[in-house]
Amino acid sequence: MLPTGSAAGDGSTLCTGPHTEEVTFKGWPTEALDFYERLEADNSKTFWQAHKEQYDEAVRAPMEQLLADLEPEFGPGKIFRPNRDVRFSADKSPYKTHIGAHLEGGGYIQLSADGLACGNGMYVLAPDQLERYRVAVAEDVAGAELERVIARVEKDGPQVFGRDSLKSAPRGYPKDHPRIELLRHKGLVAWQEWEPAKWLGTRTAYTRITAFLHASQPLRDWLDGHVGPSELPTR
Known part of the structure; x- marks a missing residue:
């Protein structure tokens, strides 16, 4: 799962912590990955x-510690519930095979049997957001700025991906626009993954997560400045 264009998704629980410079998060134990392998x-x-006790102690508790440590700089975090929404899915497996959390200040953190993943940006753009995004991308100054931002972010490690991209130019835009690839996207995120390793059980995990959040922040800043939150009424 990746971050959305809104502040958070449904089915998440707020996790807050004391504003302290001391980092209490020490990574996830091997039991966390073992839990998801078995799940x-x-x-x-x-x-x-x-x-469930293994999930609570080895998976969720460290995530709560991490969010508390990140809160002073990135705002409170929300852990998404472990249950899958199977109403419209052919796959009726009841549980997600990862734990995911969203940060109010931008950013997404995920742990699974495949390792650690982090994201930042806007995964799903609402219609009004998409309109503002395309106007900004097409505009000479803002569009060129986004290209520089993407190059800067990717130089530091994360990769920037478009989501749900059109196969052709969006209506009203020329097919030969110099930023046609960006115009086709319906979402834009920075993403980075790490395979399971011993450092996941140490404070190095915190260091790598914060490094990603700092590296990807220019993309989030551009999106916040040129797209912003959806102004459409919530259903």
Whole structure:
């Protein structure tokens, strides 16, 4: 899962912590990855109930510590609930095979059996956001600025991806526009992944997460400045 164009998604719980410079987060223990490896093999309510204590202690508690440590700089974080919405899915597996959290100040953090992943940006642009995004991308000054921002972000490690991109030019824009690839996107995010390694169980995890958030912040700043939150009424 990646960050959305809104501040947070439904089904998340607020996690706040003391404003302190001391970092209490020490990474995730190996039991966290073990939990998700086993959940992938047996994604059932029976397994979840039998191993909920492992989830609470090895997976969720470290994430709560991390969000508390990040709060002074990035705002409070919200952990998304572990249950999947299976109403319109052919896959009826009841639980997500990752834990994800969104930061109020921008940013997304995810842990799974595949390792650690971080994102920042706007994953889903509402219609009014998409209109403002395209106007800014097409404009000479703002569009060129976005190109420089993307180059800067990618130089520092994260990769910038477009989401749900059109196959052709959006209506009203020429096919030969110099930034046609950016104009086709319906979302734009910086993303970085790390495979499982021993450092995930140390404070190095905190260092890498904050390094990503700092490196990707210029993209978020551009989106906040030129796109902003949706002004459409919430359903």
